[in-house]
Amino acid sequence: MDKLGRPSSDEAPRLEVLGKPLPRIDARERVTGEAVYPADLMRPGMVQAKIKRSPHAHAIIKRIDTTRADALPGVVATVTAADFPELPIGTMIPMGETGYDMWMVAQINMARRKVHWVGQPIAAVAAVDPHVAEAALALIDVEYELLPTVPHLGVAMAPDAPVLHEHVFTKGVEPRPRAPSNVCSRTVISRGDATGALKNATATASVSVAVDTAHQGYLEPQVVLAEVDANGFATVWASTQGQFTTELMVGRMLDLPLSKLKVVPLEIGGGFGGKIAIHGEAVAVRLAQKCRRPVKLVFTREEVLQGGSGPAAGALIDIAVGADTDGKLTAIEGTYRVDAGGLPGMSPSLMMQASAALYQCPHLNLVGYDIVTNKPRTEAYRGPGGIQVAFAMEQAMDALSQKLGVDPLEFRKRNASVTGSTMPIGTPFPAIGLTTILECIGEHACWRDPLPEGRFPRGRGLALGYWRGTSMTSAAHITISGDGRPMITMGAVDISGTRTTMAQVVAEEFGLPLGDVHIQTADSKSAGYSDPAAGSRVARTTTAALVEASADALQQLRVRAALRLQCSPADLVYSSGRFSSRLAAGTSITLAELMQATLTEGAIVGRGTSSNLPLGVEIGAHVCDVEVDTDTGQVTVLRYTAFQDVGLALNPMAVEGQIEGSVVQGLGWALTEGFDYDADGRLRNASLLDYRLPTALDVPTIDAVIIETPVPGVPYGVRGVGEVPIVPVAGAVANAIARATGTRVWQMPMTPERVLNALRGRG
Amino acid sequence: MRMMITCTVNGEERTVLADTRDTLLGFLRERLGFTGTKEGCGNGNCGTCTVLMDGAAVNACLVLAQEASESEIVTIEGIADGDKLHPIQEALVAHGGTQCGFCTPGIVISAKALLDSNPDPSEAEIRHAVAGNLCRCTGYGKIVEAIAAAAAQRR
Amino acid sequence: MQDFEYHRPKSAAAAVEALCSGEARVLAGGTDLIPQLREGRRLARHLVDLKRIPELTAIVALPGGAISIGAAATLTSIAQHPSIAAHYPSIAQSARLVGSLQVQNRASLGGNICNAAPSADAVPPLICHEARATIAGRSGQREMAVGELFRGPGRTLLEADELLTAIILPPPPTRSAARYLRFTPRREMDIAIAGAGVWLSLDTRGSVAAARIVLASVGPTPMRAHAAEAALLGEQPSKALLIEAGRIAAGESQPISDTRGSADYRRELVSVLTKRALSDCCVQLKAEGAIA
Numbered sequence A: 001m002d003k004l005g006r007p008s009s010d011e012a013p014r015l016e017v018l019g020k021p022l023p024r025i026d027a028r029e030r031v032t033g034e035a036v037y038p039a040d041l042m043r044p045g046m047v048q049a050k051i052k053r054s055p056h057a058h059a060i061i062k063r064i065d066t067t068r069a070d071a072l073p074g075v076v077a078t079v080t081a082a083d084f085p086e087l088p089i090g091t092m093i094p095m096g097e098t099g100y101d102m103w104m105v106a107q108i109n110m111a112r113r114k115v116h117w118v119g120q121p122i123a124a125v126a127a128v129d130p131h132v133a134e135a136a137l138a139l140i141d142v143e144y145e146l147l148p149t150v151p152h153l154g155v156a157m158a159p160d161a162p163v164l165h166e167h168v169f170t171k172g173v174e175p176r177p178r179a180p181s182n183v184c185s186r187t188v189i190s191r192g193d194a195t196g197a198l199k200n201a202t203a204t205a206s207v208s209v210a211v212d213t214a215h216q217g218y219l220e221p222q223v224v225l226a227e228v229d230a231n232g233f234a235t236v237w238a239s240t241q242g243q244f245t246t247e248l249m250v251g252r253m254l255d256l257p258l259s260k261l262k263v264v265p266l267e268i269g270g271g272f273g274g275k276i277a278i279h280g281e282a283v284a285v286r287l288a289q290k291c292r293r294p295v296k297l298v299f300t301r302e303e304v305l306q307g308g309s310g311p312a313a314g315a316l317i318d319i320a321v322g323a324d325t326d327g328k329l330t331a332i333e334g335t336y337r338v339d340a341g342g343l344p345g346m347s348p349s350l351m352m353q354a355s356a357a358l359y360q361c362p363h364l365n366l367v368g369y370d371i372v373t374n375k376p377r378t379e380a381y382r383g384p385g386g387i388q389v390a391f392a393m394e395q396a397m398d399a400l401s402q403k404l405g406v407d408p409l410e411f412r413k414r415n416a417s418v419t420g421s422t423m424p425i426g427t428p429f430p431a432i433g434l435t436t437i438l439e440c441i442g443e444h445a446c447w448r449d450p451l452p453e454g455r456f457p458r459g460r461g462l463a464l465g466y467w468r469g470t471s472m473t474s475a476a477h478i479t480i481s482g483d484g485r486p487m488i489t490m491g492a493v494d495i496s497g498t499r500t501t502m503a504q505v506v507a508e509e510f511g512l513p514l515g516d517v518h519i520q521t522a523d524s525k526s527a528g529y530s531d532p533a534a535g536s537r538v539a540r541t542t543t544a545a546l547v548e549a550s551a552d553a554l555q556q557l558r559v560r561a562a563l564r565l566q567c568s569p570a571d572l573v574y575s576s577g578r579f580s581s582r583l584a585a586g587t588s589i590t591l592a593e594l595m596q597a598t599l600t601e602g603a604i605v606g607r608g609t610s611s612n613l614p615l616g617v618e619i620g621a622h623v624c625d626v627e628v629d630t631d632t633g634q635v636t637v638l639r640y641t642a643f644q645d646v647g648l649a650l651n652p653m654a655v656e657g658q659i660e661g662s663v664v665q666g667l668g669w670a671l672t673e674g675f676d677y678d679a680d681g682r683l684r685n686a687s688l689l690d691y692r693l694p695t696a697l698d699v700p701t702i703d704a705v706i707i708e709t710p711v712p713g714v715p716y717g718v719r720g721v722g723e724v725p726i727v728p729v730a731g732a733v734a735n736a737i738a739r740a741t742g743t744r745v746w747q748m749p750m751t752p753e754r755v756l757n758a759l760r761g762r763g
Numbered sequence B: 001m002r003m004m005i006t007c008t009v010n011g012e013e014r015t016v017l018a019d020t021r022d023t024l025l026g027f028l029r030e031r032l033g034f035t036g037t038k039e040g041c042g043n044g045n046c047g048t049c050t051v052l053m054d055g056a057a058v059n060a061c062l063v064l065a066q067e068a069s070e071s072e073i074v075t076i077e078g079i080a081d082g083d084k085l086h087p088i089q090e091a092l093v094a095h096g097g098t099q100c101g102f103c104t105p106g107i108v109i110s111a112k113a114l115l116d117s118n119p120d121p122s123e124a125e126i127r128h129a130v131a132g133n134l135c136r137c138t139g140y141g142k143i144v145e146a147i148a149a150a151a152a153q154r155r
Numbered sequence C: 001m002q003d004f005e006y007h008r009p010k011s012a013a014a015a016v017e018a019l020c021s022g023e024a025r026v027l028a029g030g031t032d033l034i035p036q037l038r039e040g041r042r043l044a045r046h047l048v049d050l051k052r053i054p055e056l057t058a059i060v061a062l063p064g065g066a067i068s069i070g071a072a073a074t075l076t077s078i079a080q081h082p083s084i085a086a087h088y089p090s091i092a093q094s095a096r097l098v099g100s101l102q103v104q105n106r107a108s109l110g111g112n113i114c115n116a117a118p119s120a121d122a123v124p125p126l127i128c129h130e131a132r133a134t135i136a137g138r139s140g141q142r143e144m145a146v147g148e149l150f151r152g153p154g155r156t157l158l159e160a161d162e163l164l165t166a167i168i169l170p171p172p173p174t175r176s177a178a179r180y181l182r183f184t185p186r187r188e189m190d191i192a193i194a195g196a197g198v199w200l201s202l203d204t205r206g207s208v209a210a211a212r213i214v215l216a217s218v219g220p221t222p223m224r225a226h227a228a229e230a231a232l233l234g235e236q237p238s239k240a241l242l243i244e245a246g247r248i249a250a251g252e253s254q255p256i257s258d259t260r261g262s263a264d265y266r267r268e269l270v271s272v273l274t275k276r277a278l279s280d281c282c283v284q285l286k287a288e289g290a291i292a
Ligand SMILES: Cc1cc2nc3c(=O)[nH]c(=O)nc-3n(C[C@H](O)[C@H](O)[C@H](O)COP(=O)(O)OP(=O)(O)OC[C@H]3O[C@@H](n4cnc5c(N)ncnc54)[C@H](O)[C@@H]3O)c2cc1C
Pocket: A689, B043, B044, B045, C025, C026, C027, C028, C029, C030, C031, C032, C033, C034, C050, C071, C072, C097, C098, C099, C100, C103, C106, C107, C108, C109, C110, C111, C112, C113, C114, C115, C119, C120, C121, C122, C158, C162, C163, C164, C165, C189, C190, C191, C192
């Protein structure tokens, strides 16, 4: 494959550094414990902050009084919402395709007048040590007027439901409703006549599923260290997926000009979408402004789970599908009710599209609702909404293939989207490798091997997954050091081995070994604006920015080399760190010689930005074998194989790592991870003992099968990688359970109790 | 209350002023600066705080600093021999067994405790040995592979 | 977290003395106590650490085949002890169920008992084996059956100045077998939704001579399923009999619903686990030649 994504031919240069399964360049500091995460940083005079959180899910804050806390020896500052400028609803900052509403960000960081979930912050203290800060929290007096709790979607949608937000009127309904509602928006994606087509279908299948709110489960709790200097300049060391987004958010919340604020992203102990928005960064800065000492704020795990961070949305989803006598899909009908938590979320459009994208179908009617309840405001989690909708859609497709008596793989082959077929929003599909994936599965042992006999029923499930991903913008620059080596500064935070793969890109572009390239993630003052590391965009767009920056730097070097060698730039050939004359054999100069000779003539800075790169849509298909203990409902995953089209694997080991980790996260949500709220909106399982991430004993080794269908018009043809491998997981497991037992489980996670209830025909 | 605590960390005897309520984890991180040991939960549920205490892997968040007085502690900072990584560390690097890295110090310690007592573990034994160490990034496959490779290399 | 004073006595007698300091608590492995103190669920002004008291951490064979386990012995040392693994495998296995290896390297048997959680995994097999607890206090020593120690969730019959010093395992009779099974959604690092410990002894004809069934996580304390035990007595073990015993045990259990499981599910698990544990015992006894 060449760098424009054309299949490799004899003339195209072979890749030397890219495409190789190289270890991460930052692995050694991880295995020795030297890698620095914000919690590891100490500053002289540093104090510790803690947040006071609401014990109620829905209440008016009548009064907050910090007098007693302020008087406690050792307390150096307290803050409440009164310490922040009030931001009107709809104060937007730019971020990606939709922007961010700062009114909501402010609510997530410090509630004003009203609380909408248990754990929402209402005050904070900074003290000389955590024990004093803890004691001070108990001395902050708060008076609440309790309001009725809306604990779940069922209550939220009831006609007489208590309304969370008086300013929310359902968007997307005509005429505009006259009363406020917990339903924030209605989104429709439709073509043809799905209802009619379902009526006329030879076979139909329908499922209704309920998915619990779940958590990204990053192992590093939210943490920030903030310091304000004598000039009022604030530095924030953060665990964030986006230093620029954090900077915009903190700046807006504090009305601080960005010339007075710098965000330094340190190592991040996992984010998966949950560390895009800020959760306390502005609070720490405000405390630091007040006490003029460095302030460290570290969340406990309980805070992370009990309202201190944004989990992933739960949902109620109904799907009906129909096919004709040839086993061709004729209709898909879907209703998606998404639980956004305590503040309005996003339109479910992307997840609705994702659910239907991989099937060619003439009649489509998808209706989605974004709904608020008294739970923490949800945030992104790896292909947000993808696994929830695929849990419903892939079960419906599997059930339909059963009704038709067609093998589930064959059914997918008959109906699979191909390059050029119509996407749910009406535009044609760019190049996709779904057909290749399905062929590949048919030939793979994971599909052909017979299921070995077990003590209990076993089954094999298949499910597809699609994620659109996004591109947004990335910036990077390359300076050339005095010894001729490229030094990369990029705006991308490294959440997935980005430094390694991006150093590989530049090594490839310069024809140098990987070890000759230096790379760093910039703080918010040292590179151009880049959107957060999210939406499977970073590797693709930063590759594009670095290909551009490399070309820019090499062009500047070429001009300089031509001057030194007294020839025309066009007469020079560049290869592996050396410019050579095409005309005079033996006339050449290495980058090291060139820079030594010309360093004082000025810096070489190659610049690159990428925006509006063509999408690198992600497609995967998973095959899963399970055994179901029909006495206890426990599901054991015996074997799991994930097929994915990645365009080009910049680093196959990193790609496998993304896929394997993603699948295991999916298995967690599929089987054991779900938030359990009581009727008062309090999370009953706010610990990692009862919120059960899979351990090494709960999952098999995941096999990742990489398929490469390059994206045209994208350097190296790279696709997004990190999001789609979570999408099919719950569907694949559910289909395997159904094949094993003849029973469909409609609740996710499919805990043993729920599986047993389904097997017994209860609940 | 404040008090002096003496213990041996990575072979060096240390005497430091601490709060009576400090956990061994807080003591190592905040008072001694051994920040390689992480806090993912503070409740014994995640294993990111795993250290060796008198040779046994323990959750430093469930131990009081005072309980460690007169004990020998080994943290992640004490595993490599200067620039020479321990075979478990080498293997985690080579096999892609570390991603965000937050679980990694704990995994290294648990794996060391395993290989010190069982030089030839099966896959099931390896998985059992790290079952108290959650990892959210890798899906465990490459970690298990790395520990098996380290065991093979040490034999 | 409330501030406290830490004591490291060198003998059981010194520990008892320290316990008389007022608002004192025994600290063994701390795997239950430290999180409880941090979250304010228990309070203490004095913590009395037992781990450096040799007599409380030793595991010793007593004359006549019994074994005495020091209350502060770690679950790891119990699981690895050759005589316990050979003669009381259900106890060794239950020690291996608690938390993770890291937890087992700290946690003690005494702590598992004295924390008095209905879900304590090491307790049912102890009761099955009719283990006895020796207790030391200001007014001297006393001894009682482990099964009689519990008053309710988190509450035992121990006085504030008393500590559990050892657990005595009587020698298991021949032609007997024991097994503890629990159910958790994860394979490890999880708390039992329900557990069942059983002990079965057969007469020379292969009929059940004695049976003990102890259930975890389905009542305020670990509880005996007496009616299920009675149903087994004098019978030849058969599949139908074991299923029936499980069904009766489920009926005797008194579970509540919480985030880990509903009462109905717990009852169903009791029935399955009891049956499976009994059937495991039968397999062991068959291997010994005690059943045809
Ligand atoms: C992550 C995790 C997972 C766990 N999983 C399980 C599990 O699967 N199954 C299970 O049963 N438990 C589990 N536990 C609970 C705990 O580990 C066990 O109950 C353990 O055996 C407690 O022993 P300890 O020595 O740590 O007790 P400690 O915490 O030291 O003490 C517990 C209580 O008993 C008292 N006490 C201790 N020893 C004595 C004594 N000799 N005399 C009088 N009082 C005493 C203490 O004062 C305290 O109130 C888990 C804990 C954690 C942190």
